[in-house]
Amino acid sequence: MRLSAFVRMRLITHNMLTSHVKGVKNGYPLVIKAEDIKEQETDFNPDFISRMITRIEWPALTKAMEMIGHTDQLPEEVPKDYETNNDFLKQAHHALMEIEVITGSLTCPESGREFPIANGIPNMLLNEDEV
Amino acid sequence: NMSKNRPESRAPPDIFYDQKEAQKYTSNSRMIDIQTEMSERAIELLNLPEDTPCMLLDVGCGSGLSGECLTEQGHIWIGMDISSAMLDVAREREVEGDVVLSDAGQGVSFRPGTFDGVISISALQWLCNADKKYHNPVKRLYKFFSTLYAAMKHGSRAVFQQLYPESPQQLELITTQAIRSGFGGGVVVDFPNSTKAKKIFLCLFCGVASPTLPKALGTEEEAKKKRQIKYVKEREQRGSDKRNKSIKKSRDWIIEKKERRKRQGKEVSINTKYTGRKRKPRF
Numbered sequence: 001m002r003l004s005a006f007v008r009m010r011l012i013t014h015n016m017l018t019s020h021v022k023g024v025k026n027g028y029p030l031v032i033k034a035e036d037i038k039e040q041e042t043d044f045n046p047d048f049i050s051r052m053i054t055r056i057e058w059p060a061l062t063k064a065m066e067m068i069g070h071t072d073q074l075p076e077e078v079p080k081d082y083e084t085n086n087d088f089l090k091q092a093h094h095a096l097m098e099i100e101v102i103t104g105s106l107t108c109p110e111s112g113r114e115f116p117i118a119n120g121i122p123n124m125l126l127n128e129d130e131v
Numbered sequence: 132n133m134s135k136n137r138p139e140s141r142a143p144p145d146i147f148y149d150q151k152e153a154q155k156y157t158s159n160s161r162m163i164d165i166q167t168e169m170s171e172r173a174i175e176l177l178n179l180p181e182d183t184p185c186m187l188l189d190v191g192c193g194s195g196l197s198g199e200c201l202t203e204q205g206h207i208w209i210g211m212d213i214s215s216a217m218l219d220v221a222r223e224r225e226v227e228g229d230v231v232l233s234d235a236g237q238g239v240s241f242r243p244g245t246f247d248g249v250i251s252i253s254a255l256q257w258l259c260n261a262d263k264k265y266h267n268p269v270k271r272l273y274k275f276f277s278t279l280y281a282a283m284k285h286g287s288r289a290v291f292q293q294l295y296p297e298s299p300q301q302l303e304l305i306t307t308q309a310i311r312s313g314f315g316g317g318v319v320v321d322f323p324n325s326t327k328a329k330k331i332f333l334c335l336f337c338g339v340a341s342p343t344l345p346k347a348l349g350t351e352e353e354a355k356k357k358r359q360i361k362y363v364k365e366r367e368q369r370g371s372d373k374r375n376k377s378i379k380k381s382r383d384w385i386i387e388k389k390e391r392r393k394r395q396g397k398e399v400s401i402n403t404k405y406t407g408r409k410r411k412p413r414f
Contacts, residue, residue, distance in 0.1 A: 013209055013229040020240035020278070028242065048184035048207060055186070055245060121218055124211075124233040124240055128265050131237050131274075 008038065008100030008120035011064050015056055015096070017122065019108030019115075021130045027108045029060035030115070034068040036103035042093075049089045049096070053082050061095055070099065143262035144191075148214035153194060163196060169252050169330065170197035173290040174204060176319065176334055176345050177248040185247035188282070190235055190291075191254025193217040195226035201250070202227040211235065213257075236271030238278035245282050249289035255333070259301050272305060276312035285338035289314070292332050309335055315342045322349035325395030349396040382407030 019027025062074050074095055079085055082092075106115040106122055113130070116123050138147050155162055179185050185206045189198050192210025194217050201208045208228040212218055218230050233240065236258050258275060259268050279289065302318070309316075314335040322328035328349070336342040377383035385407040393399045 009229055009231075012207075013231070016209070016241045016245045017231070018240050018242055020238045027240075045184055048186075051184070052186060057242070119219075119222060120229075121215070121222070122231050123215075124231055125213075126234070126237050128263075 008040075008102060009117055009122055010097055010101075011061060011099050012052070012056075012096040013122075014064055014101070014106070015061055017106065017124070019106075019111065019113060020124070021108055021111045021113045021126060024108060024110045027110055029057065029063060029109070030106035031109060032064055032067045032101065032104060032106060034101045034104040036101070037068055037070075038100045038102055039098055040100060042097050044090060044093050046086065046089045046093075049093050050083050052096070053078055053092065056092075056096070061092075065095060065099075068099070068101065070095075139256050139260055143260070144257045145213045145215070148193070148217045150216045150219075153214065153216040153220045166196040166252060167200060169292050170200040170250065172321070172330070172348075173197070173250045173252060173292045173332065174200060176290045176332060177250065177288050178345065179206075179248055186245065188239070188241070188246045188249045188279075189228065190239075190249060190251035190279075191257070192221065192228070192230060193252075193254075195221035195224055195228065195230070197250060197252045198226050198228045199224075209241075211239070235275045236266070238274045239282050240278070241282040243281045244284050246287065247284055248287050249279065249283060251289070251291045253292065255291045255305060256301070259304060268304065269308065272308035273311060276309045276314060280312045280314060280337055283337040287337050288316075289335040289337070290332055291335070292330065305333065309333070313337075315339055317344055319344055319347045320350075321347050322396040323347070324349065324391075325397070328396040349394065380407075 014030065014032060017030055019030060021027065058078050062076065065072060065074060072091070072095065074091060075088065079088055082088055100120065101117055102120045104117045106117065107113070108115075138144075138152075141147060177187075182205075187201055187206050187208040189201065189208050189210040192198050192208075192212050193214070195210060198208050198210050198221075210218075210221070210226075210228050210230040211233045212221075212230065213232070213234045215232055218232060221230055235254070258272050260266070261268055283289065306317070314337065316333070316335040319332045319334050321330040321332070334344055377387060386402055389399045389402065389406075
């Protein structure tokens with residue numbers, strides 16, 4: 001059993017979240033402002049990562065790493081042999097599954113609406129006039 | 132009136148699931164057992180590819196009990212819930228999934244084609260209520276189902292469990308909006324003959340033209356046929372019995388009762404020559 005002390009927002013979740021504010025056409029990717037980041041080792045599951053790569057917006061992930069000031073260099077593009085490229089899968093695993101935003105916010109790139117992250121939980125609730 | 136006891140008749144979910152109510156999900160073992168059993172059945176109905184770690188969404192994940200079942204089976208999940216008190220409990224329990232504070236009636240805010248499957252335990256009925264003045268259940272259900280449809284992979288399923296619809300109209304309200312959003316599928320009823328074990332699932336398919344619904348538990352067609360034949364025979368034999376019922380506490384009565392309980396999915400001991408026998412008087 002792995003134990004994590006927090007519910008957290010990992011970058012895999014960030015990669016999939018979009019802004020759903022009324023009228024917004026392209027609310028992706030959300031801009032991360034991170035005040036508190038943690039890193040936590042998790043089990044490496046190459047099957048899962050390789051299955052997910054086609055579903056991941058890679059440029060959004062490299063941008064997210066930049067936004068939280070992470071120094072790890074990710075390749076600019078997904079290599080063609082990603083399914084068998086273990087080094088790449090490990091890098092992707094680290095970025096997607098092991099970097100956690102505990103406190104900060106997510107901002108809709110179109111409307112500028114800010115969604116706060118507290119205790120690792122993004123608050124995506126909208127106001128009445130935003131639905 | 133049963134419906135008055137149901138949580139969704141008392142207060143909106145973000146208010147009903149306050150700290151006190153949320154704590155029950157960590158301390159009440161009966162509640163935990165029921166939730167776990169329902170989650171496992173819902174996951175089974177998802178019919179995920181074997182030995183493949185999947186990306187799943189848990190709508191109304193609450194304290195993360197259903198999510199833990201997903202983790203146990205090797206899947207990665209994201210949970211969404213409207214109650215921050217419940218999500219705090221999820222944090223205390225150190226669940227493996229990421230959770231998001233969000234109202235399903237405002238739509239699912241994930242990218243298209245993200246999820247291999249969706250489960251939702253005891254949550255959908257909340258969407259049928261108009262908890263706020265500006266809430267419109269039809270609009271909220273449509274918003275939820277249409278955005279959910281978009282966030283799912285084609286060919287994947289969403290299973291909603293333990294919808295105890297307060298009325299047939301409620302179920303119709305739900306299914307109409309699901310179909311309008313593009314989903315196919317329908318309702319699977321486990322143990323339909325039992326009031327206690329009966330469970331209703333809404334099993335929705337994303338991008339499948341004419342889906343075949345999974346088989347429900349406790350409704351084997353064959354058993355049904357056999358039963359019907361047997362009853363005809365028994366009725367003929369009894370003949371004189373006006374109400375076609377066996378005498379209370381008789382062997383026939385006991386066997387019938389056991390049959391009935393078996394159909395309801397309960398554990399029943401086998402019939403032997405001792406079944407229904409009277410004990411000898413002893414001194």
